[in-house]
Amino acid sequence: MAVTKLFGAAIKRREDPRLITGRGNFTDHIRLPGTLVMAIKRSPHAHARIVRIDTSKARAMRGVVAVYTGQDLVDKLAPVPCAWLIPDSDLKLTPYRAVAVDKVRYVGDAVAVVVAEDRYVAQDAVEAIDVEYEVLPAVVDQEKAMEPGAPQLYDEIPNNLAFHWKLHVGDFDAVWNEAEVRLSRRLINHRLIPTAMEPRGALAAYNPGSGELTIWCTSQNPHVHRLLLSAVTGLPETRIRVIATDVGGGFGSKIPMYAGEMIAAAISRDLGRPIKWIETRQENYVATIHGRDHIQYVDIAARRDGTITGVRVRAYANMGAYLSTAAPGVPTWLFGLMLQGAYAIPVIHCDVYGVLTNTTPTDAYRGAGRPEATYLLERMIDILARELGMDPAEIRRKNFIPKDRFPYTTPTGLQYDSGDYEATLNRALELVDYANLRRQQAELRQQGRYIGIGFSTYVEVCGLAPSQAAGAMGFQGGLWESATVRVHPTGKVTVFTGSNPHGQGEETTFAQLVADELGVPFEDVEIIHGDTEMVPFGMGTYGSRSTAVGGAALVAACRKVKEKAQRIAAHLLEVSPEDLAFENGRFFVKGAPDRGMTFQEVALQAYLAWKLPRDIEPGLEATHFWDPVNNTFPFGCHICVVEVDPETGKVDFLKYVAVDDVGNVINPMIVDGQVHGGIAQGLAQAVYEYAAYDANGQLLSASLMDYAIPKASMLPSFTVDRTVTPTPVNPMGVKGAGETGTIASTPAVVNAVIDALAPFGIEHIDMPLTPERIWRAVRERSS
C-alpha cells in the first residue's frame, strides 16, 4: 500500500470534529458526583493590611460547606515558589501565600475562600464575608516604585527592586563617543492581558482512600504543575495526577502556578470531596498574569551611512506584586539576548531593573520578552532612518546579518541557527509593490490623505534549549521534551507526548510526522497529551517549542522503534538488518523487493514473540527525551500599510503582508493560522489593547467591555507568505511558528502609523495608538 508523504500537507485537523460539535473536553465540562463549588474573595485594595476577617455570616448560609481564610490554609499550602532564579542579579524572592495572611499587595489578591453546594450560593457567601482592611499607599508605576519614599511592598526588599540584571558586551562608551549619529529615546511597551477565551479553572478530586489527588486544570504544562502542586501541597508526585486535555487558549497565561488551582487541591484534600473552581472573566483579568510593561531608555550609536554600531538599553520591567513562576526570565534573558535582532550590531549594553508594584503579577505572554526587544529595535531603526533620510527598507538591508555568516554568533552569545533575512525583505517588498506604494503615498499626501508603510524585519528565539543553557540561566527545569511511541500488535500506534497543545493543532501535525516516519496510515496514529498518568514527563507547550522540540522527540522515538522493527524483520527474513530497505511502511530485502514484511506484520511478530531471538525483547515501543543542541531562530519581514485620518485619529488597515521563515513546514494550513492569530495579537497591542491602572492600583480595564481585544471588524485580512530556510537543530528542519506574528507585527503597525504622520513632524507616539492619542499628537504639532 502506497503511503503519501504527509510532511508539508495541509491536512484538516483531527481536533476539530469534537470541537465543532460541542464535545470538547475542557476543565469546566468534567462532572464528578459530590462536587462542591469554590469561590474566592479577592482584595478590592491594591495595598492593605488585613485587620480582621469575619466569615460568620458566610458560614451560616444554607449550602455553604466551609470557609477558609489565609490563616486556615497556612499549614495546608506552602508558599508559591518562583521557578526562574536568574543568577548574578541580586534576585530577591517574594514567596507568597495562595491566600494572603497579613497583607494584600494587588487588587485581586485572594483573602478568603468559600466552598458551597452551588455556584450561586458560593458567590453569595463570598459577598457576605466582611474584611476589615488598613489601606496602605499603593504604587503602580515601576519608575515611581524605585524612588525614595515610595510605598514598600516588602520590608525586606528595599526600593521594591526584585533584581538588576546586566548584560554588557563590548565598550559602549567608546562606540557612543565615536558615533556620527547618536539617538536617545524613551519607549513604553505597555501592559497587556493575555485573555485566553477559556478562563482558568480546576476540578480537584482527592481520594482519601488511596491518598491520590486528581486535578483537571487549565494547564499548558501539566507535569510542571504536578511538580509545583507537589511542592505546595506536600503530596508526592506519585500521588498527583494532572489532566488538561482540551485547554481553551493560553498564550503563556496557563504556564504559571496560581492560587486557585492549589487552593482547590488543598481543600479537596481537607474535605475529601471534589472541588471545582472556575474563575470569572473579571477574576481572570485581575488574578491571571499580565504581560509586557516595560519602560525603556534606549541609546543607539550609528554611522552616517546607517550602520548601527551599538545599542544601550536601560529597562524598567514591572513585575507586579509577586514574582510569578517564570517571570524573572522574561524581561532579562528573553529580552536582553535578542537586542541585536536581525542586525550585525557588535556592541550591546543592557540593564534591566525588575520592579515590584501593587499590580497583578506579569509573566510570559505570547512572545515574552522578544516583542519588547523587537519593538525597541524596529522602532529605533525607523527613527534612525528618518534622522539620516534613509529608506526604512534600505537601512535594514544595510544592517542585516548576511546570509553567508550563518551559523552566526551574536555578541550576546546566542548562535543563530540559519537565516536569509534579505530574502524575506525582498519578497515582502514585492508583495506590497513597494516602489509603487511610495509613489502612491506621495500623490495622496498632495490630496491631504495620509498613508503610511511600516516595516518589521525581526528574528526571534524559540524552542529554547539546551537544558544546560537553562541551568546557566537559572531556569529551574530542563528544556527537553519527551515522547513515547507505542506500536500495538495490530500495527496501530499510540504516541504520548510531553507537549500539551491547546489550539496549535499538534494532534494533527504530530500524527503527520509519525505516519511518515513509520509508514503507517495517518488514521492509525493516536496522539495522547495532557495527562501526567499517561505521558512519562513533559515540559509542555510554550515558547513555540512543541513542534521543534516535542516533534523532534517523537521523531527520535519513531526511529528507535523502526530500528528495532528492522532487526525483527531481518531476523524473520533471515538477512542482516543492513540488507533491508524500508519504504511505504514495508521492510524488504534490497534487490529482492518481493521478500518483505509490512510494518504491521512486524508489530504482530514483536508481540507474539514466538520467533524472536533471545537478544530481542518482545514488544515494540520506545521513549525518547530530546534535548536539542540549540534554540531555533525564525525570522521574517512584515509590512503594514495604513491610512490615518488626522482629523479623527482613526487608523484604517489597507494591507498587511507577512513573509515568515519558520524553516520547513509540516502543515501549512496550521502554520498560516498561527501566523494570523499572532499578528492579530501584536497588531492589537499597537492600536487597541491597554491594561490601564489608576494611581491607586485599580485595574480600569478589568472586563471585556473595557479591555479592547479585537473584534472581527477591527482587523484586516493578512497576506502571508514564506521563505524556507531549514534549521539544522532538529531532524525535521522546523522552527517555531506560534509567536512570530505577535513579535513582528507590533512595530510594523506602529511604524506604519508614524510613517503616515511624518508630514506632521511626528516621530513617535507611545502605544496603543488610539484615535485620541493620534489626534492629540497631530493637534500638538499643528498648533
Next chain:
Amino acid sequence: MQITVTVNGVTYTHDVEPRLLLVHYLRDVLNLTGTHIGCDTSQCGACTVLLNGKAVKSCTLFAVQADGAEITTIEGLARDGQLHPVQEGFWEKHGLQCGYCTPGMIMTAVDFLQRNPNPTEEEIRHAIEGNLCRCTGYQNIVRAIQYAAEKMRSGS
C-alpha cells in the same frame, strides 16, 4: 419556578431558581457543556445558542425567560451524523484553534446566514462582532462562513 423547554428536539420540564441563567441551566442541569462561558459581561458570545431560531447569548437570559421556547445548542446542530455546513466550513477552512469560542461563533453564523445567505466579507465581520476569538485573527472564520454560505446557497 417550573419551566418547560425544548432543547435540540427534546422537551424538558424542571423546577429552577428564578435567577438561574440559561447558560447554567443548559450546562449544569441538562449537561449540554458544548455551550461555553467566556465572560461575565455578555461580550464574548461563547454561550450563543439559538432561541426560537434566533441567536442569543445564553448568559444574558434567565432560564425562566426560555420557558416554552425551542432551543438549539451546538450539540443539536448536526443532523443524522451530517455536519451543518457552518460546522463543515470551520473544519475545512481551519476556522478554529483552541475551539473555545467555536460553538458560539458557529451558532451566530448559522443565524446570520439564515438572514443573509450571500454576505460580503464586511457583512460577515460585522455579524460576528458579538463573538470574540483570541486565536485565529478571524480571517479563517470569515472564510469558513463564506464556505458555508456558498454551500448552503448551492444546496437550496
